[in-house]
Amino acid sequence: MDSIGIKNKFGAHIKGYFKILENILLPRPNVLGIEFKDAAIRMALLKNGLPAQAGLPPARAGVAQAGDFKKVAVMLEPGIIDGGKIKDKVKLLSAIKDLRNQFGLANEVVPVIAIIPSVNVYTKVFSIPSLDQAGLEEAAILNLKSISPIGVDGGYADWQKIGIEEKGGKVDILGAFAQKESVDEYMGILEASGFRTVAVEFPSLAITRTIKELASDVDLTKPQVVINVASDGIDFMILSYGDLYFDYFVPWKLIQEEGRISREILFEDFKDTIVREVKKMANFYGSHWGGKIENFILITQALNAEISELIKTNFQYQVNDLHLSQYNDVKASWFAVLGSALRGRMPRRKDVFISLTSVGTEELSLQAETRFFFKTWRNILIASLGFLALTFLLVDSFLAHTLTDFKNQASKLIQAPAGAEVIQFQSQAQSFNQLVDKIFVAKSQSLPISPSFSKIYELLNSRLSITRMTFDAGASSVMIVGEANNESTAVDFKNSIVKAGFRDVSLPLSNLQSKATGGVSFTITFKVNP
Numbered sequence: 001m002d003s004i005g006i007k008n009k010f011g012a013h014i015k016g017y018f019k020i021l022e023n024i025l026l027p028r029p030n031v032l033g034i035e036f037k038d039a040a041i042r043m044a045l046l047k048n049g050l051p052a053q054a055g056l057p058p059a060r061a062g063v064a065q066a067g068d069f070k071k072v073a074v075m076l077e078p079g080i081i082d083g084g085k086i087k088d089k090v091k092l093l094s095a096i097k098d099l100r101n102q103f104g105l106a107n108e109v110v111p112v113i114a115i116i117p118s119v120n121v122y123t124k125v126f127s128i129p130s131l132d133q134a135g136l137e138e139a140a141i142l143n144l145k146s147i148s149p150i151g152v153d154g155g156y157a158d159w160q161k162i163g164i165e166e167k168g169g170k171v172d173i174l175g176a177f178a179q180k181e182s183v184d185e186y187m188g189i190l191e192a193s194g195f196r197t198v199a200v201e202f203p204s205l206a207i208t209r210t211i212k213e214l215a216s217d218v219d220l221t222k223p224q225v226v227i228n229v230a231s232d233g234i235d236f237m238i239l240s241y242g243d244l245y246f247d248y249f250v251p252w253k254l255i256q257e258e259g260r261i262s263r264e265i266l267f268e269d270f271k272d273t274i275v276r277e278v279k280k281m282a283n284f285y286g287s288h289w290g291g292k293i294e295n296f297i298l299i300t301q302a303l304n305a306e307i308s309e310l311i312k313t314n315f316q317y318q319v320n321d322l323h324l325s326q327y328n329d330v331k332a333s334w335f336a337v338l339g340s341a342l343r344g345r346m347p348r349r350k351d352v353f354i355s356l357t358s359v360g361t362e363e364l365s366l367q368a369e370t371r372f373f374f375k376t377w378r379n380i381l382i383a384s385l386g387f388l389a390l391t392f393l394l395v396d397s398f399l400a401h402t403l404t405d406f407k408n409q410a411s412k413l414i415q416a417p418a419g420a421e422v423i424q425f426q427s428q429a430q431s432f433n434q435l436v437d438k439i440f441v442a443k444s445q446s447l448p449i450s451p452s453f454s455k456i457y458e459l460l461n462s463r464l465s466i467t468r469m470t471f472d473a474g475a476s477s478v479m480i481v482g483e484a485n486n487e488s489t490a491v492d493f494k495n496s497i498v499k500a501g502f503r504d505v506s507l508p509l510s511n512l513q514s515k516a517t518g519g520v521s522f523t524i525t526f527k528v529n530p
Helices: 003-025 089-103 133-147 180-192 203-214 252-259 267-289 304-315 332-345 361-415 419-445 451-459 487-499
Strands: 032-036 040-046 064-066 069-075 110-115 121-129 155-162 170-179 195-201 224-229 233-240 243-251 295-300 318-321 464-472 477-484 503-506 520-527
Touching: 032 203, 032 332, 040 089, 040 332, 069 089, 069 332, 089 180, 110 180, 110 332, 121 133, 121 243, 133 155, 133 170, 155 180, 155 243, 170 180, 170 243, 180 195, 195 332, 203 224, 203 233, 203 243, 203 332, 224 267, 233 252, 233 267, 243 252, 243 267, 252 267, 267 304, 295 304, 295 332, 304 318, 451 464, 451 487, 464 487, 477 487, 487 503, 487 520
Parallel strands: 032 110, 110 195, 224 295, 295 318
Antiparallel strands: 032 040, 040 069, 064 069, 121 170, 155 170, 224 233, 233 243, 464 477, 477 520, 503 520
């Protein structure tokens, strides 16, 4: 492996370690994706990347999982949500409660990214000059207000940059609009169900994210035409560089009205709708990108072969199914909520996608992450203090129990036949320890021996001894009176004092006196160096 490869591998490991450290010190809440449709509610979660994330329940029976992707769905009775509007809040709340139970969520508030039905959302692409961030936001908001089909006060609008900047300095913007009343109803239901909404988006935006991040064998540098046949209608989309440029939704209810058949859609009406809307897409494609559509991406839960054959027969286009590089066993009905789960896993500071709420995604996400951060570290602190308190209690109990055992053993020793002897030994040991303590105290208080006197003591041997030593501080003179076994030994001692560097060393012969017991006594005088 070359040096560049080693550096890249090392850098990837370092980034991975920093990522783990960031998740530990700055934990992010698990943000779920939840999708509302007339026929069902779907909820999914992608883990944040660390095992055993806080708030993530274990797998339960009936809850499907693919790797780190966890999902569950609840089917709705007809009429609870009709044409994208909530008709029965009580039953919808009950259905969401069932969804929470199946998912294994606790009673705590859980952050979610909500997908509202396509029929409630209108999209529009426009271009503005390339500006700095502040100027770009101001220009985008002004354009949103001017093209809004709902009005400034009656709805929510948001935008995001798409595509790549053109040579002429233009930036493409995707704008989205939704009725305020409709969005507030879904957010109110979620809040009443124990969820905190951090963003509101729509199916085509979420599916586009799934395609951009997970699609295999799709060339994102070329425009891609997508048809999503869902339970509530048909969504026609055009993607460029992995971003949504065109979105047109045809609900089944509109097809029913055109066919004048209640609660039933004839296949002929269905085919006519497909052919008519594909022609519109082809015209839009030609006017914006030129050329001819070469292939389609078809996302459908049923009638795959029939729809593919219909498009091939009428337009000679190649029709491809959408295959994912991960979660390839996930069915088409989950592609939208998978896209929201992908959005929920990313750091909130990087979430610059459309959110149809009164408050921006950044502010909602910051609130959710702040609450989660303080809650997590509060729990860690409480757990740590609880552990320390328990440890102290256990240690205190152990020491108290040990002390009681020692006392009981001592009592038994005293009561034993040899108890009196043991007590006597204890008293002697205590006295000995006291004497040792006094010796150490005396040693610590004693003055150090003068270096001059230390030299004298080093010159002594077993053949002589000193009986008296006097020191005249004023004259710096010393007199030593001692005994030796003979005169020669005394003279040798005198010579050794001279060699040791002392001055005016004197041993008069008159000071050498024989003793009756043997040996001689001597007197030596000398001066020490000042």
